[in-house]
Amino acid sequence: MGLGAASLAPAAPLSDPAVDGYNMRVGTQTFSGLYKFTTNTLLVETAEAIINLRPRLEAEMRNLGVDYLFHEIELPLSGVLADMESEGVAIDVPYLKEMQEELGGQMAAIESEVEQVAGQKFNLNAPQQLAKVLFEDLRLPVGRRTKTGYSTDADTLETLREKHPIVGLILEHRQLSKLKSTYVDALPQLVDPLSGRVHTSFGQASTATGRLASSNPNLMNIPIRTELGQRIRRAFRASRPGHVMVSADYSQIELRIAAHLSGDPKLLAAFAAGQDIHTATAAAVFKIPIESVDPNQRRLAKVANFGSIYGQGEYGLSQQLGITGDVAREFLAQYWSTYSRLKDYLDEVKRKAREDGFVVSATGRRRAIPDLRSPNFQLRSAAERMAINFPMQSLAADIIKIAMVRLQREIEADHIEGKMLLQVHDELLFEVPESELGHFAEKVPRIMTGAYELETGIEVETKVGPNWADMKKLAVVRA
DNA sequence: TACTACCGCCAC
DNA sequence: AAACGTGGCGGTAGTA
Numbered sequence: 001m002g003l004g005a006a007s008l009a010p011a012a013p014l015s016d017p018a019v020d021g022y023n024m025r026v027g028t029q030t031f032s033g034l035y036k037f038t039t040n041t042l043l044v045e046t047a048e049a050i051i052n053l054r055p056r057l058e059a060e061m062r063n064l065g066v067d068y069l070f071h072e073i074e075l076p077l078s079g080v081l082a083d084m085e086s087e088g089v090a091i092d093v094p095y096l097k098e099m100q101e102e103l104g105g106q107m108a109a110i111e112s113e114v115e116q117v118a119g120q121k122f123n124l125n126a127p128q129q130l131a132k133v134l135f136e137d138l139r140l141p142v143g144r145r146t147k148t149g150y151s152t153d154a155d156t157l158e159t160l161r162e163k164h165p166i167v168g169l170i171l172e173h174r175q176l177s178k179l180k181s182t183y184v185d186a187l188p189q190l191v192d193p194l195s196g197r198v199h200t201s202f203g204q205a206s207t208a209t210g211r212l213a214s215s216n217p218n219l220m221n222i223p224i225r226t227e228l229g230q231r232i233r234r235a236f237r238a239s240r241p242g243h244v245m246v247s248a249d250y251s252q253i254e255l256r257i258a259a260h261l262s263g264d265p266k267l268l269a270a271f272a273a274g275q276d277i278h279t280a281t282a283a284a285v286f287k288i289p290i291e292s293v294d295p296n297q298r299r300l301a302k303v304a305n306f307g308s309i310y311g312q313g314e315y316g317l318s319q320q321l322g323i324t325g326d327v328a329r330e331f332l333a334q335y336w337s338t339y340s341r342l343k344d345y346l347d348e349v350k351r352k353a354r355e356d357g358f359v360v361s362a363t364g365r366r367r368a369i370p371d372l373r374s375p376n377f378q379l380r381s382a383a384e385r386m387a388i389n390f391p392m393q394s395l396a397a398d399i400i401k402i403a404m405v406r407l408q409r410e411i412e413a414d415h416i417e418g419k420m421l422l423q424v425h426d427e428l429l430f431e432v433p434e435s436e437l438g439h440f441a442e443k444v445p446r447i448m449t450g451a452y453e454l455e456t457g458i459e460v461e462t463k464v465g466p467n468w469a470d471m472k473k474l475a476v477v478r479a
Numbered sequence: 480t481a482c483t484a485c486c487g488c489c490a491c
Numbered sequence: 492a493a494a495c496g497t498g499g500c501g502g503t504a505g506t507a
Contacts, residue, residue: 126503127486181501218499221490310495389496425491
């Protein structure tokens with residue numbers, strides 16, 4: 001378990017602010033020292049060095065326009081993260097141990113079945129060995145290739161499912177192997193013997209967008225999608241007597257930000273109507289009434305909505321939806337003619353970024369993106385997608401950071417016992433005494449929705465339950 | 480034993 | 492020719 005100081009990587013040179021890639025790293029390594037100084041009183045030597053440099057750092061921050069970010073968001077957040085790290089979260093170790101046995105047995109059974117079907121023994125976890133069996137010995141049709149050989153990723157295997165019984169077994173084994181090794185086996189080993197809980201480390205300045213990162217263990221990628229995934233998530237529980245888990249998440253925060261920043265009238269209208277945004281998008285794109293939107297049309301619209309935030313193109317859309325390039329092109333043409341202001345906005349972000357060599361968010365957070373002028377198409381395209389995504393992802397990151405700081409202040413001021421445990425990009429997780437449920441049900445959505453003013457409004461959904469998997473809806477609050 | 484590259488995949 | 496943004500991590504394979 002860390003001492004609570006958010007981890008910080010080496011910083012860019014002070015004299016070179018234009019290529020400062022990590023927004024809070026406007027200074028040299030002393031800047032990260034300044035950071036640590038605020039959360040960890042043990043770093044006395046560093047602190048003395050920092051105090052001397054502080055005036056220069058402050059001036060530099062004002063020049064870059066990151067002083068608000070630093071003083072009002074990151075600095076106070078640092079303490080919040082320290083509290084969350086030291087609080088930790090309880091996991092049900094006996095429950096996971098039982099799963100370990102069960103999954104181990106299932107994997108062994110699949111392994112012997114595969115040996116039968118393949119007529120040989122090999123390591124299922126080795127893509128290289130698997131590729132040899134599938135594409136050389138069994139002569140299955142080769143799909144995508146990787147840098148070093150044949151691809152055996154899930155998408156590729158999915159196309160081969162009907163071709164040979166081994167494929168389904170491999171996919172099943174993959175899922176078991178991934179979840180067992182990464183979570184079921186690993187998490188119990190990371191329980192702190194003193195607290196009986198797992199204590200993640202939050203990286204406060206380790207992402208390019210201002211999002212947090214989580215490591216040792218990463219508690220931001222706990223499974224949720226599949227049945228088995230939910231069983232793993234169920235191990236995260238409210239352990240203290242009379243306590244429950246409360247979660248609160250922003251709905252569609254990045255898409256709301258896209259509407260807000262672009263001012264796109266159709267996207268704003270869809271949010272204003274309070275409709276399901278993907279259904280509303282489908283209705284607008286297909287030019288049909290809301291009531292006529294079928295599930296497949298909604299699915300297309302949903303993928304396109306997410307894709308627009310990432311700069312996804314025709315090819316990506318066609319791959320993800322399993323449609324032809326022509327259909328994808330036609331659909332995207334309709335999509336962008338529907339949300340033409342969003343299109344204009346994203347183009348303008350790209351143009352400005354190319355001109356400046358960096359992007360700046362609404363809170364003043366900056367990201368250097370040097371490859372926007374690269375003659376290499378691949379590098380340049382990737383850089384453009386970073387530029388497009390940055391304003392939305394980073395503002396979302398700051399909105400929840402602001403909420404966390406304000407929440408923690410109010411929780412302290414009111415002498416409330418409940419604790420903030422985790423942040424997962426658009427979600428906060430708390431462990432609270434049942435007696436305080438009312439407090440949290442009121443406070444959390446009020447502060448989260450009030451953290452920033454968006455033209456779309458902000459919506460927060462709260463849930464409560466005995467663990468992180470079995471939660472029932474408390475409320476949906478819009479403001 | 481420790482490090483790196485690579486593949487693959489979990490989350491938002 | 493490549494094609495969807497931000498992360499962390501487990502496993503294999505090669506190497507130091």
